[in-house]
Amino acid sequence: MTQDAYAPGRETTEGTVYTVTGGDWDTLIDEEHDDRIVINMGPQHPSTHGVLRLVLELEGETVQQARSVIGYLHTGIEKNCEYRTWTQGVTFVTRMDYLAPLFNETAYCLGVERLLGVEAPRRAQVARVLLMELTRIGSHLVALATGGMELGALTGMTAGFREREEVLHLMEFLTGLRMNNAYARPGGLAQDFPDGWEVKVADFVKLMKKRLPDYDKLLTAQPIWRQRLEGVGYLPLDGCLALGATGPILRSAGLPWDLRKVDPYCGYEEYDFEVPTATEADCYARYRLRVAEIHESLKLVEQAAAKMEPGPVMVEDRKVAWPAQLSIASDGMGNSLEHVRKIMGQSMESLIHHFKLVTEGFSVPAGQVYATVESPRGELGYHLVSDGGTRPVRVHVRDPSFVNLQSMPAMSEGGMVADVIAAVASIDPVMGGVDR
Template identity: 80%
Template sequence: MTDTRADEPTTTTGGPLRQDPYAAPERETTEGTVYTVTGGDWDTLLEAEHDDRIVINMGPQHPSTHGVLRLVLELEGETVTQGRAVIGYLHTGIEKNCEYRTWTQGVTFVTRADYLAPLFNEGAYCMATEKLLGIEVPERAEHIRVLLWELNRIGSHLVALATGGMELGALTGMTSGFREREEVLHLLEFLTGLRMNHAFFRPGGLAQDLPEGWQERVREFLGVMNTRLPDYDRLLTGQPIWKQRLQGIGYLPVDGCLALGASGPILRSAGLAWDLRKHMPYSVYDQYDFEVPTATEGDCYARYQLRVAEIHESLKLMTQAMAKLDEIGPGRVMVDDPKVAWPAQLSIGSDGMGNSLEHVRKIMGQSMESLIHHFKLVTEGFHVPPGQAYAAVESPRGELSVHAVSDGGTRPVRVHLRDPSFVNLQSMPAMSEGGQVADVIAAVASIDPVMGGCDR
């Protein structure tokens, strides 16, 4: 038989665009001869086609992989048959560095782990240290911690919404999210002195009291957020493309969450209303009235809706914190213990004086003993009784806890962070395998991992 394919165009039945991919292809030449591939040859071809899988690297880069995360994906066409997360590209040795610093200096390290929620790192670390010391934080300092925690939670969730929108192509969601997050950072800078990595929480309380005029600034922020939050419902919640990209994607039921140790919005999106603030109250959260938003769908869209709902709850908590601070009035923000608190901190709130730099200079300039005491505490640190302590807080990503070990010295023997980003990232294969490669982006964005906390 003479093949004329090189000379003239041919008409084929089947091929790349055929409806049935497993039908035996028939080819018809211009001479009218039809031949069909049948028998063992076609079976071998099908088997080879079915096993034709490729392995690709997605990341590490910021776009699409939610940070410097590397995903090794095995694909069969557009379907993910196996997914694996490779971490360690942002490792900074934070936990090991804490062993070579005083207990107070450790705050400046742990705050850099989950850099989108630094105050939660500081809070868990300080709570573990305070357990070892056997001290109680002043009530005013506790309510200020709640105020700052919820403000930080709002900022973190806004970044999750903004970066998730960017990775899925909703660029207006990105610009809106970062616009509101700037409002959070401006307020944090006013209240603590820094936009990020604040080191504002200290073992025993706070570095200083809130500045003058903080009530007006917080009320202004609450007004702005209550005005702008409904825009997200109009922009994203009911948007058809946004819903199609998220609904039914990244499904993980509650038993899968429990088996993988997932917590936070991932667990609550599957129907389990587990929140440490409500079920294992710490600090003064048992004095606050708030709800724990939940869903039952267990998909990316449910996690998005939960984060928006939690922003609303955090705004309510901030309003309650302001009322409680007004009720308490001025007072100490650091434990009344000269072995832990610096001399200038001991006088804040006890003599009517403020917490300005001039106040600190006055204390240091009036007393040689205070100056020496301050120098010893800053350079050598305070002694912590031997033992170990565990403290946990509800961060924007789930359960964040610190296990601290002391041998009685001025430095920790061991500091270990149980970061929810590290644990929750285990759910990526369960959410992604069997789905499309484009849906991996949505699944990772819904997990909202922060690689600094994952690698720490």
């Protein structure tokens, strides 16, 4: 059938609808989208930065429409927290953004502590800062490594994961676990750092300062890397504000918004550090910001290690802290298993109290609170609601990966399909936090 056989029909919002003449029925043809193709990218595709499905409408290699489909990693963590004690909730929330577990734990514990009306001891606050900045370094290293892998820079991937292993080795020494640490607890920490932690931290900082310049040689000045990132994934400041984007995405557009500065917590106002910003608002600017933030985090780790003073790491409140933790705070006997057994074996009251705190949990006054921290991806907030019981009524998380993922269509539409990979990598979403 030739074009002459088509008769123009009514105008619609989708374009002109044409009617095929010469029959009792009409065939509607939308010529505007006739030369486009819809493809699925993911959720199994490795370059979608996780279990993320992207539905792309392409005209040639140009992306006309982009939509993200989430939910493939759904765990129901928020709902599960309603069936656990306040302390047990830490073990759940640490698994949301699994690349930044200490940020989830700290934000959650800050909210519980505000409801309780208590404040963690200074040593615990300084230790939280040290651990969060180590976690930030590890998270940014994964962002650089996976972004490099997805764009074809495999040496960047091997180097990034090599350095991240150093972070995880140190985290395992300090907290006992590489990931999902459950180390921050309402009222302080699960236990103090082991002996010799100062040397381990100093060695790590020295190693990272030696290796970080290699990333500038490998990626920053590399012509192909710059061509793949410069001018790609552009999102100006007004777009960031309209979409609620925070973290490196917002700072790459020129706004130095960092909760560690604008709304300090855990004593961040005492530390000397800068908030790196850029004005290009593209993927290359976000890459450079993450490298700069690693340098700033190393400065914070050094300062936190210098600020660490002897003292308890858990509030001295018998309604919150376990008896063994209170005894450690009072007599300084250490964290050994023998010490805990000694406390449990000497006092029947302590044993009963410990059992009730572990099984039933402590009561939290009725109320609600919103606690925030600056995670590697932006503003991470916890809205906690208590009815006065031993379990939360509601735990809702403002996860930055979930909010920032809204910017993907704005960054990708109108660009090439290959640039979608760079844009998603620059957002650095962690699907555990998106789907939670």
